[in-house]
Amino acid sequence: MTTITIPIIPAKQTFAKVKAPHELNLEGICVFAAIGFFLDTDTYWKDQMVLAPASQHILDDNGFLIRSEPWFKWHSNPRPVSFVQALDEFSGLFETIIKEQTIDRRVILPLSGGLDSRTQAVALKKLHANVFSYSYAFMHGYPETKIARAIANACGFEFEGYVISKGYLWSVMDDLAKINNCYSDFTSPRQMAVVKHLQGRGDVFCLGHWGDVLFDSLNLPQLLFEEEVDVLMKKLIKRGGQQLAEKLWQHWGLQGGFMDYFRSRISDLLSQIDIEKTNTKLRAFKSLYWAPRWTSVNLSIFEHISPISLPYYEDRLCEFVCTLPEDHLKGRALQIAYIQRHAPELAKITWQDQRPFHLYNYHLNKVPYNLPYRIIKKIQRTLLAYMGSPCIQRNWELQFLGDSNQTHLIKRLAVSSFHDFIPEPIIKHYSDMFYRGKTLEYAHPMNMLLVLSQFYKN
Incomplete structure (x- = not known):
């Protein structure tokens, strides 16, 4: 047997086997498509997991998880310090x-x-x-x-x-x-x-x-539990991510609806954090699952x-x-x-x-003190766009936009074997919408389709 102790915030993922069919974790992949990372201990596979943070895990000689026990739990015990x-x-x-x-x-x-x-x-x-x-x-x-x-x-x-x-x-x-x-x-x-x-x-x-x-703090008022779940869902789901996840969920014929499944997962994980104050609880959630x-x-x-x-x-x-x-x-x-x-x-x-x-x-940094700077920057951005050099704010703009990038991206998504996993009509829908000018709305789905195509290739 092997004992593995995972830090409060681990710097890397540590994988273990679990007794389950060696099948794709399609529900987990839908969540991945929606938020950009796997939730909790999920991986691409049903018979594999990532060891939870702030816990001690016992594995057998074949790498199967036997049991886990948390050694630290996020809490809120503020001291009366100045x-x-x-x-x-x-x-x-x-x-x-x-x-x-x-x-x-x-x-x-x-x-x-x-x-x-x-x-x-x-x-x-x-x-x-x-x-x-x-x-x-x-x-x-x-x-x-x-x-x-x-x-x-x-x-x-x-x-x-x-x-x-x-x-x-x-x-x-x-x-x-x-x-x-x-x-x-x-x-x-x-x-x-x-x-x-x-x-x-x-x-x-x-x-x-x-x-x-x-x-830092999220600066939220004290919320009811369901309101906290709403906040997390809104922060987690990327623009266009819900639509992509729902399309995949429907294509794979998964039971129920994606958003009902996702809400139940978030509710379950958040309910396990024994902290009353909203801002402190959500910081703990992000540190447990986001980081x-x-x-x-x-x-x-x-x-x-x-x-x-x-x-x-x-x-x-x-x-x-x-x-x-x-x-x-x-x-x-x-x-x-x-x-x-x-x-x-x-x-x-x-x-x-x-x-x-x-x-x-x-x-x-508020009106009227920041107006001169904002006006100057607005003029600069307008001039750059007029000259054909719009201001770049996101890396995907440099990697996905332009004729050469489009050729590379479409080629990566056009592999016929990948279409056995995600059908060509879904890929074509997102590619067409992205390159017809709705780049911001469809950038995240294009990112996720690209990484899923590479995973399927590997």
């Missing part, structure tokens, strides 16, 4: 974690215009770490690398900026499918476009995933190059969050205060989500 005391505790714990994960190693730090990586940069700067930092932006997109470069310069880090190029996907997609095993779409992990440049640049990645969930099955799936791309560290995934930080009053977690307050206290020069650099404002004046 914000300043919470900030002191966060500072000490976060820096301890960063030090433990990076000591005596050259760090590769992906930088963005947001707060998670900026908070890491402050800690690494304080620890005098040896850091290579980088960022990337879309071709014809917002120049995010400008903010990242300013952060790196203020910290004295080595820095490189990269551009996500048009159509890179088709030369790397087969490799990407092997790395993430088709458990995510192929355009979301844009790091695949630049990962070849990071080979040999350091000893460990310091990745900032999930900080924006742990150290391990969506965010973590493509961490393997980084790990393909160098070992990874994830300070916000650390068990101690998750446990710490469970002991804080919800008010201390709202609006990224702890991260903002940490940066202001320890690196005020970084706090004065533009916060991308609040541009053109920074961490001292972002509260001015």
Whole structure:
């Protein structure tokens, strides 16, 4: 027998066998098509599962799961601590974690215009770490690398900026499918476009995933249980995802209706979280099911190059969050205060989500204070579109649009054997609608059809 202990937020999926027919998990695949990741412990197969987070699992010698027992449950036990005391505790714990994960190693730090990586940069700067930092932006997109470069310069880090190029996907997609095993779409992990440049640049990645969930609030009022389920369903289902899932559900002749099945799954999972307050409960739900099955799936791309560290995934930080009053977690307050206290020069650099404002004046990002910036950006976008270079905001725009990309995408979906799995009329419907101008409404279904075609091929 083998005992496997899974962290609170695991960085990778660990698979086990279960006694069931070796058949496709069609209900689970429909959920995957709707939301972009598999729910709970689901996989493509009925006789395979992913081991649940925050639990200890016993497997037999053949890899079959015998039993599981949770060793941690998300909870809400806020202590009567002041914000300043919470900030002191966060500072000490976060820096301890960063030090433990990076000591005596050259760090590769992906930088963005947001707060998670900026908070890491402050800690690494304080620890005098040896850091290579980088960022990337879309071709014809917002120049995010400008903010990242300013952060790196203020910290004295080595820095490189990269551009996500048009159509890179088709030369790397087969490799990407092997790395993430088709458990995510192929355009979301844009790091695949630049990962070849990071080979040999350091000893460990310091990745900032999930900080924006742990150290923020959904700012919802207290809701009834069914209202909480409604919120989750709305947040989970991607644009066009419900329609695609329902088409597949009907084609495969599954019992009942997809939305009834999906609601029952979400209700069951949410009911198992013993937390009363809505915002805290939904944070726990996302950390239990969203992070391990969506965010973590493509961490393997980084790990393909160098070992990874994830300070916000650390068990101690998750446990710490469970002991804080919800008010201390709202609006990224702890991260903002940490940066202001320890690196005020970084706090004065533009916060991308609040541009053109920074961490001292972002509260001015409202009418009339932000009108001049919004007007200028509107004019710039209009001029770029008029000149045939519209502003790129999403990776699928670079990988799916244009004649060459269309040829590649349609070719991948036109394999006759794939039509045994998903019929050609469904594929043609989505392809036609996508390339007739309804790109935003049909982008997610095209993403999911592409990944399902690659899974079926493999």
